[in-house]
Structures are given as structure tokens and as C-alpha cells.
Amino acid sequence: QSALTQPPSVSGSPGQSVTISCTGTGSDIGTYDRVSWYQQSPGTAPKLIISEVYNRPSGVPDRFSGSKSGSTASLTISGLQAEDEADYYCCSYTTSTTWVFGGGTKVTVL
């Protein structure tokens, strides 16, 4: 199972919006609404920020939102803040009863 495809990096100024794409195939994102997103700051464990494409766990700010179209999922951070600078990973369940992560996207706040 190949990794999902994410851009290596995105950047934006405080207050702007950035969107991270996550492209899979018909064997993962294209078949299931089981896409999750994780935020990882340096030296820390990943943190779940979006589950099942667009659901935000309790405590996650509503500036984080998820969506999906076909085999591509997206994470949008609206009103970018300095504390949002981190690595972001998408993950999907697959038809092989496995899970696959994206390569990760580094978000830089200018």
C-alpha cells in the first residue's frame, strides 16, 4: 500500500487560510469516509484533529476543518495562528484492512 500523497510544505501569514491536500486511490480515500488528520509538533506525539473526514474531537479549534472529494481529502486551517506551525498527516483506512498515512506536510506560519 503506497503512502497517501501530501505536499511537503505549505505556508501562510497569521490570519490567512491554508489547505493541505491528501490524495489517495480507489482503494482507500476513494472508497471510505475514514480519513483522519493528525498534528505533530517537534518532539511530541501526534494529536488527532479530524476524524471521519470532517469530525473535530472535543477541544480542537473550529478553525480546523476537513473535507473530501473523490480520492482526495483536504484539511483547511482558517485564521492561521503561530501555534498551528507543525507537521500534519492524513491517514485512511484501506480495502486491504490496513491503514495508510500521507508523507506529511510542514505548515509554516510566516
Added chain:
Amino acid sequence: QVQLVESGGGVVQPGGSLRLSCAASGFKFKNYGIHWVRQAPGKGLEWVAAVTHDAKNQYYAGFEKGRFTISKDNSRNMVFLQMNALTIGDTATYYCAKWTWDAMDVWGRGTTVTVSS
């Protein structure tokens, strides 16, 4: 509070074995499956394996080619990852994570495995 704590990492020679442990607390352990995810130094996340809540089903990524075995002990609130025939490519921080629907909603801090001669 809900917590997962990994242990068992260390330095091992190529071809060696390690058994990682994941101790859970703060939730009804028998109701949830557990994932193992690893991260090589400076690299991204890689899903390794998962075990269902009742320990009856195990799932693997495939790269481990039968070298890894995941198990769950609901009487001790523990999950294990037995890793055999380790290679330099297995060097990583290994995280266990609580399986909620198809997301990983709680993560441990990880345990570091270094395979080196």
C-alpha cells in the same frame, strides 16, 4: 485520564528481537483496539499493526513480512508488539494509539528502537 505508555525500546543488533509494551489506563480497555505506528528519525508516520478490542483479529502493514506480532491482554490492560529479525530499517520511535472507529484518538509518547551493529 486516558493514557498510553510505551516501553521496551532500546538498542539491538541487526537480526535481534525486541518486545514493545503499551500500558493503558483511564478507559475501558477491553472495548477498544490498539494500533502501533512508527516514525523513523526525521521521517513521517508509518502504520505498523493493529489488534481488535477482543484480541481476536490482528492486522499488519505487510512490510514486516511476518516478523512482527501484535497481541492484547485485556486482563492486564496491555498490548505488545513482538519484533523479530530486526533490520536497520526498523529504527524508529514506536507509538501505540487507541483505536476509535477508524481514527487514533489517544497516543502514547513513544519508545525508541535503534537497530545498529
